[in-house]
Amino acid sequence: MSSEDEFGGSYTVRGRDFIDAGLISSQIKKLLKDRGIPEDVVRKVAVVTFEAEVNIISYAEIGTINFHVDDKAVTIEAMDKGQGIPNIDLALQEGYSTADDTIRDMGFGAGMGLPNIKKFSDEFEIISIVGKGTTLKSVIKIVGT
Amino acid sequence: MTLYQLKEILKAEVICGDEKLSSVEVHTAFGADLMSDVLAFARSGCLLITGLTTPQTVRTAFALDIAGILICRGKLPQPQAVEIARELGIPLLRTEYIMFETCGMLYREGLRGCICEIHAGEKSRVE
Amino acid sequence: MDLKVIQAELGLTPQCGAERLDAEVTGGYAGDLLSDVMANSAKGQVWVTRQVHQNIVAVATLKELSGIIIVQGAMPDKDTVAKAEKEVLPVLTTSLSAFEVVGRIHSLLRKA
Numbered sequence: 001m002s003s004e005d006e007f008g009g010s011y012t013v014r015g016r017d018f019i020d021a022g023l024i025s026s027q028i029k030k031l032l033k034d035r036g037i038p039e040d041v042v043r044k045v046a047v048v049t050f051e052a053e054v055n056i057i058s059y060a061e062i063g064t065i066n067f068h069v070d071d072k073a074v075t076i077e078a079m080d081k082g083q084g085i086p087n088i089d090l091a092l093q094e095g096y097s098t099a100d101d102t103i104r105d106m107g108f109g110a111g112m113g114l115p116n117i118k119k120f121s122d123e124f125e126i127i128s129i130v131g132k133g134t135t136l137k138s139v140i141k142i143v144g145t
Numbered sequence: 146m147t148l149y150q151l152k153e154i155l156k157a158e159v160i161c162g163d164e165k166l167s168s169v170e171v172h173t174a175f176g177a178d179l180m181s182d183v184l185a186f187a188r189s190g191c192l193l194i195t196g197l198t199t200p201q202t203v204r205t206a207f208a209l210d211i212a213g214i215l216i217c218r219g220k221l222p223q224p225q226a227v228e229i230a231r232e233l234g235i236p237l238l239r240t241e242y243i244m245f246e247t248c249g250m251l252y253r254e255g256l257r258g259c260i261c262e263i264h265a266g267e268k269s270r271v272e
Numbered sequence: 273m274d275l276k277v278i279q280a281e282l283g284l285t286p287q288c289g290a291e292r293l294d295a296e297v298t299g300g301y302a303g304d305l306l307s308d309v310m311a312n313s314a315k316g317q318v319w320v321t322r323q324v325h326q327n328i329v330a331v332a333t334l335k336e337l338s339g340i341i342i343v344q345g346a347m348p349d350k351d352t353v354a355k356a357e358k359e360v361l362p363v364l365t366t367s368l369s370a371f372e373v374v375g376r377i378h379s380l381l382r383k384a
Contacts, residue, residue, distance in 0.1 A: 022204030046208035112181035178304035244302040252375025262367040263345040
């Protein structure tokens with residue numbers, strides 16, 4: 001892949017807009033598939049962006065999801081203005097959740113969101129300030145290129 | 146088994162993807178109402194059995210290249226979910242059987258879990 | 273068939289309520305939406321789920337379910353175990369997926 005083949009995109013996510021949860025994940029997945037990114041990489045990106053979307057919708061006023069692809073990796077950044085996470089170690093534990101019933105009725109909020117993002121990432125970073133918001137970065141390597 | 150056979154076994158109604166019934170085959174399944182669990186553990190090419198009828202069910206299936214969705218407990222998928230399944234070309238079926246019966250009947254016919262065991266902290270493999 | 277047979281055949285780990293493993297299992301219910309289980313499960317069924325928070329005990333007790341099997345390697349919350357212990361409700365865990373657990377229990381119940 002040459003440097004001209006680097007590409008990316010940016011999407012705005014509105015908090016509490018549950019009906020469209022997963023839409024950005026679907027759109028990014030289609031784009032990556034069309035560009036011939038390996039299927040397993042595309043699936044990982046789809047899972048990470050899906051959970052990132054659900055997190056922003058569930059816990060923030062507004063957020064942004066950016067992705068960037070080069071010949072080595074797909075980098076995803078999700079930033080939001082929201083309530084933030086008081087204890088990140090706890091939030092990264094499978095099963096730990098502060099979700100309400102609306103989120104649970106959607107089939108989310110069982111404490112698998114951040115663990116899933118971490119699990120499907122080759123590199124993962126998260127910074128959160130209570131009352132301000134959360135920023136997370138996930139890198140998924142494109143193997144064999 | 147093909148989705149057509151599955152439809153016959155479960156007396157299922159086909160909501161969309163009629164044209165794919167004979168060509169799409171499934172050998173494995175994942176049953177869950179929690180989409181985060183599906184995202185964590187389901188595998189491409191499996192059948193998703195769920196009672197969750199939202200658009201997120203379909204988008205989750207799309208994220209993982211799941212072969213088809215079977216809504217159980219006699220529930221009707223939300224109109225938006227049907228629209229998205231059509232747009233993304235994912236077969237969507239529904240059956241009156243509860244999830245326990247649905248999984249049990251399909252297991253008897255040879256379908257197996259797309260993942261058998263999960264150990265704490267295991268790194269999910271996406272295949 | 274009692275819960276003990278299912279526990280032994282599937283190699284499930286009892287987390288609490290082991291003294292009630294002789295409870296008769298009349299059938300099964302699988303699901304993760306509490307309102308659905310509340311509405312549709314029936315007395316004597318064993319409940320297969322991935323939910324772990326303490327409300328599952330309230331649902332199972334109210335509906336007189338024979339026990340709860342938590343699947344996919346998930347562990348019940350501390351509060352869940354404490355509550356189930358008080359209600360003498362068997363809670364068992366397994367690393368098997370829900371589909372596999374249900375498939376195997378379904379076969380056992382048919383043979384019985």
